[in-house]
Amino acid sequence: MVGHGDRRRHAVGGALVKRGMLAAAVRLFTVQGSWSYERLQGIGAAVAIEPLLRDLPGGVGGEAYRRAMGRAAKFFNTHPYLAGLALGAVAKAEHAGVDGEQIERLRSILKGPLGSVGDRLVWVGALPVASAIGVVLVALGHPLLGVLSFLGVFNTVHLGIRFWGLGTGWRLGMAVGRALSSPAFTAAMRYAGPSAALAVGFALPVAGVWLTAAFGLNDKIGVAAVVVVGAVFAKWLAPRLGAARFGLLAIVLALLGGAIWP
Amino acid sequence: MDTPMVAMLLAWGLVVGMDLVSVGQVMANRPLVAGSVAGLILGDPVSGMMVGVILELFALEVLPLGASRYPDYGLGAIAGAATASGSPGILGIGLGIGVALLVAWLGEVSMSAVRRFNSSDVRRRRERLDRGDVGTITRVHLRGLLRDAIRAVGLAAAALLLAQLARRWSPVDLETAVLVTIVAIGIALATAVHAAVRLSGGGRGVGWLATGIVAGTLWVVLL
Numbered sequence: 001m002v003g004h005g006d007r008r009r010h011a012v013g014g015a016l017v018k019r020g021m022l023a024a025a026v027r028l029f030t031v032q033g034s035w036s037y038e039r040l041q042g043i044g045a046a047v048a049i050e051p052l053l054r055d056l057p058g059g060v061g062g063e064a065y066r067r068a069m070g071r072a073a074k075f076f077n078t079h080p081y082l083a084g085l086a087l088g089a090v091a092k093a094e095h096a097g098v099d100g101e102q103i104e105r106l107r108s109i110l111k112g113p114l115g116s117v118g119d120r121l122v123w124v125g126a127l128p129v130a131s132a133i134g135v136v137l138v139a140l141g142h143p144l145l146g147v148l149s150f151l152g153v154f155n156t157v158h159l160g161i162r163f164w165g166l167g168t169g170w171r172l173g174m175a176v177g178r179a180l181s182s183p184a185f186t187a188a189m190r191y192a193g194p195s196a197a198l199a200v201g202f203a204l205p206v207a208g209v210w211l212t213a214a215f216g217l218n219d220k221i222g223v224a225a226v227v228v229v230g231a232v233f234a235k236w237l238a239p240r241l242g243a244a245r246f247g248l249l250a251i252v253l254a255l256l257g258g259a260i261w262p
Numbered sequence: 263m264d265t266p267m268v269a270m271l272l273a274w275g276l277v278v279g280m281d282l283v284s285v286g287q288v289m290a291n292r293p294l295v296a297g298s299v300a301g302l303i304l305g306d307p308v309s310g311m312m313v314g315v316i317l318e319l320f321a322l323e324v325l326p327l328g329a330s331r332y333p334d335y336g337l338g339a340i341a342g343a344a345t346a347s348g349s350p351g352i353l354g355i356g357l358g359i360g361v362a363l364l365v366a367w368l369g370e371v372s373m374s375a376v377r378r379f380n381s382s383d384v385r386r387r388r389e390r391l392d393r394g395d396v397g398t399i400t401r402v403h404l405r406g407l408l409r410d411a412i413r414a415v416g417l418a419a420a421a422l423l424l425a426q427l428a429r430r431w432s433p434v435d436l437e438t439a440v441l442v443t444i445v446a447i448g449i450a451l452a453t454a455v456h457a458a459v460r461l462s463g464g465g466r467g468v469g470w471l472a473t474g475i476v477a478g479t480l481w482v483v484l485l
Contacts (some may be wrong), residue, residue, distance in 0.1 A: 007352045009331065009485055023374055029285060029286050029287075030284060030285050030403070030407060032283050032284055032287075033282060033284040033285060033403055033406050033407040034380050034383075034384075034402055034403040034405070034406025034407065035284075035380060035385070035406070036377060036380035036381040036384045036406070037329070037377055037378070037380075037381040038380075038381045038384040038388075039384055040329065041392075042404050043384065043391070043403050043406070044406075045400060045405060046327040046399045046403075047399060047400060050396060050399075056457040060396070066393065066394035066395075066396075066422075067393070067394060067398055068394065069394030069395075070391070070392050070393055070394030070401065071394075072394075073281065073390075073391045073392070073394065073399050077374065080287060081287075089470070104373075115327075119325065121467045123324075123325050123327070124325070124461055125325060127289070128322060128458075128461055130289075131292065131294065131318055131321075131322065134294050134318070135294065135315055135318055135319075138294070138311055138314075138315055139315065140297075143298060143307065143311050144408055146294070147294060147295055147298050150289070150292070150294055150295065151288070151290075151295065151375065153291060154288075154289050155288055155289070158287070158288065158289075164460045193461060193462060193467050194462070194466065194467050194470040195470075196461045196462070197458055197461055197462035197463075197467045197468070197470040197471035197474060197475060198470045198471070198474040198477075199301055199473040199474065200322060200454065200457070200471070200474065201458060201470070201471040201472065201473065201474020201476075201477070201478060202450060202455055202460040202475070202477050202478035202481070203474075203478065204455065204458070204474075204475060204478060205475060205478035205479040205481075205482050206478050206481060206482055207315055207319065207451070207454075208447075208451055209316065209482045210315075211312065211315065211439075211447045211450075211451075212315065212447060214351055214352050219440065219444055221449050222444045222448070223444050223448045224448075224452075225448070226444060226447075226449060226452065227448045227451045227452050227455070228452075229448075229452075230448055230452025230453070230485045231450070231452040231455050231456060232454050233452075234449075234455070234456040235456060236452050238323065238453055238456050242323070242332075242333065242367075242370075243321075243323040243324075243333075243453040243456075243457070244320060244333040244335070244338070244363045244366045244367050244370070245363075245367055246449070246453065247320055247359070247363045247446070247450065247453065248360065248363040248364060250445050250446075250449045251359065251360040251363065251442055251445055251446055251449075252360070252443040253413065253445075254356070254438075254441050254442045254444075254446075255360070255434065255442060257441065258434065258435070258438025258441050258442065259433065260436065262424025
């Protein structure tokens with residue numbers, strides 16, 4: 001049974017946490033701002049969660065607040081867009097008075113799955129799909145629409161994940177794992193890769209035709225030959241060198257070839 | 263390039279460079295966006311877009327996982343647009359992509375340097391951080407952001423300087439310019455194919471990729 005005093009304290013705490021939510025959500029945009037090999041996102045995570053910890057017993061500077069901040073600043077790394085899910089859950093656990101070791105275990109357990117889900121949904125799914133849409137629209141003669149569509153499609157997913165994550169983490173606390181096993185997540189994970197492959201596959205010939213529109217037939221055949229030879233070499237060289245250095249190497253060779261060829 | 267243009271490009275470089283990792287990650291750093299806006303600032307939106315699209319194909323390989331290092335294609339796109347702008351037709355595109363890829367690589371190296379400085383900062387203040395000293399935590403974070411801001415503006419300035427050098431003292435004749443552009447476009451498409459195969463995850467995913475390529479080819483042939 002909740003007494004009158006308890007209800008009032010909860011209401012006050014709730015209001016403070018609600019204010020802290022917005023500040024935490026904004027700070028989460030810089031969660032990787034002090035990325036280091038020592039603690040990875042740890043310092044950024046502590047800065048982001050801090051507004052949610054201000055109303056711990058004893059207030060700012062109190063023992064509970066300092067201990068929670070010390071834990072928050074330790075080694076932490078996950079997908080930056082889903083960091084809010086972990087941090088919301090950790091903040092809720094701190095407010096619920098969960099043992100410090102259990103909270104550290106929660107942070108540790110969440111890192112891997114959140115990273116894996118985020119990588120699959122965002123880097124393997126949403127980003128290549130949005131990129132392909134943008135490239136196709138630019139190539140079809142709608143440059144402004146292409147750039148805006150790319151940003152719009154990607155950031156709808158991006159911002160949705162960020163704000164949903166922080167709120168859901170706070171709501172579920174120690175039971176945050178439930179959020180990751182929802183059918184929506186499972187379906188999105190399953191279709192992320194195929195959607196990206198389909199979209200990028202469609203964009204490749206469209207972009208190729210647009211980029212070579214100013215060339216004559218011989219030059220177009222030249223581009224096709226470079227694509228074939230490049231794709232063969234990319235299989236071995238791109239993973240070792242990275243695409244940027246691989247491309248740079250090819251361009252330097254072309255410059256040398258142009259200079260030497262009579 | 264006049265002074266207001268340089269100032270605008272440096273400001274855009276700051277936004278683009280910090281968006282890569284430190285602030286936002288709203289994808290202002292993607293070359294499609296960075297190159298297009300740089301082209302608008304330079305008064306040559308077509309070159310900016312072409313550089314942006316070609317580098318976007320290169321950038322499909324980037325999977326920014328955990329502690330991985332990856333090129334700064336956004337600042338590269340600004341460098342590429344600055345190199346290619348004003349050239350007749352697509353003659354400046356190949357050289358622009360060359361300068362862009364060099365800057366993107368320098369971006370990758372500079373990001374590692376920033377992370378090393380951040381690590382040293384964290385190591386020096388380990389005890390206070392572990393005690394939960396909020397002042398120390400905040401200052402370490404702000405210094406990390408400042409380092410990345412310096413990296414972004416510094417690299418944007420270096421990018422503009424390299425672009426000017428490439429435009430002024432380029433040893434490239436007409437035939438070489440065409441050859442370099444052919445190679446740049448071809449390699450971009452090749453790396454995009456490689457990245458798409460990786461994204462597809464093999465197996466049935468390759469089938470989706472093939473379906474996409476067939477659909478895209480039919481689109482450009484029939485429409």
